[in-house]
Amino acid sequence: MDAFLSALEGTAVAQALRVSRWGYAAVNGAHVFGIALLVGAMVPLNLRAFGAWQSIPRQVLLRVLVPVAAVGLALAVVAGLLLFSVRAREYAGIGFLQMKLALVAAGTLSALALHRAHGFLLETASDRRLVRHAVISMVCWPGALICGRLIAFAGD
Amino acid sequence: MTRRMLAVLLAVALVCQGGVALGHHGWSWTTGSNIELVGVIKTARLGNPHGILEVEVGGEVWSAEVGQPWRNERAGLKDGDLAEGVEIRLIGEPSADPNEKRMKVERLYLGDREFILYPDRD
Numbered sequence: 001m002d003a004f005l006s007a008l009e010g011t012a013v014a015q016a017l018r019v020s021r022w023g024y025a026a027v028n029g030a031h032v033f034g035i036a037l038l039v040g041a042m043v044p045l046n047l048r049a050f051g052a053w054q055s056i057p058r059q060v061l062l063r064v065l066v067p068v069a070a071v072g073l074a075l076a077v078v079a080g081l082l083l084f085s086v087r088a089r090e091y092a093g094i095g096f097l098q099m100k101l102a103l104v105a106a107g108t109l110s111a112l113a114l115h116r117a118h119g120f121l122l123e124t125a126s127d128r129r130l131v132r133h134a135v136i137s138m139v140c141w142p143g144a145l146i147c148g149r150l151i152a153f154a155g156d
Numbered sequence: 157m158t159r160r161m162l163a164v165l166l167a168v169a170l171v172c173q174g175g176v177a178l179g180h181h182g183w184s185w186t187t188g189s190n191i192e193l194v195g196v197i198k199t200a201r202l203g204n205p206h207g208i209l210e211v212e213v214g215g216e217v218w219s220a221e222v223g224q225p226w227r228n229e230r231a232g233l234k235d236g237d238l239a240e241g242v243e244i245r246l247i248g249e250p251s252a253d254p255n256e257k258r259m260k261v262e263r264l265y266l267g268d269r270e271f272i273l274y275p276d277r278d
Contacts (some may be wrong), residue, residue: 018203021226086204094178152181
């Protein structure tokens with residue numbers, strides 16, 4: 001594990017980011033933008049599952065917000081990996097980061113399982129199944145955001 | 157499935173611990189007035205997002221937060237200036253928590269060379 005983390009820190013892109021002012025700022029911004037898209041899409045989608053906006057067909061919301069969330073997740077993961085690579089060995093030991101990664105993994109796997117079983121627009125999912133997933137989603141995504149932010153405040 | 161996932165998360169949370177030397181944004185965590193430290197650099201970890209020096213000051217080890225690369229460079233510091241074994245004088249604000257041996261550096265001296273990281277601060 002330590003060898004892998006060291007190798008990550010030694011990559012050309014990690015070395016460049018470590019000393020670059022605007023490159024690092026841009027990746028940082030991209031990470032936040034990805035999180036904004038992801039959480040911004042998932043919260044209304046989950047609220048719909050909890051019973052909000054009943055007059056809006058679920059499929060309509062899904063068609064818009066699922067791709068937005070997926071793109072946001074991909075952007076946040078790629079940018080996040082780049083930020084991590086700058087100080088991989090140090091960051092790997094941070095409790096809130098480990099917690100955040102567990103939440104991201106749980107949220108991603110749970111979403112993949114749901115869509116795999118019930119399709120892109122979740123046509124065959126029962127309301128109960130959707131509510132159950134929305135609970136997991138509301139724990140995972142806002143939880144990951146909070147854990148991520150806490151790294152800067154509660155470390156050490 | 158839900159219950160199992162929550163159990164896994166709880167287990168991760170219990171295993172998780174802090175204990176890593178992270179840098180800080182801003183000045184909200186410092187006392188608001190400067191102190192001076194003179195010591196020898198034990199380790200230097202420079203680069204984004206924060207540069208941190210471990211400095212031995214009279215038998216105590218302080219964490220001194222210096223700038224990001226662009227700030228250090230703007231102050232005139234070169235690669236290798238902040239290295240292990242170098243004697244350094246630091247002016248900056250210490251942590252408001254007196255148990256924490258940590259300071260955010262405003263300017264520093266290597267010999268009689270002055271390097272100002274935050275020109276707008278006293």
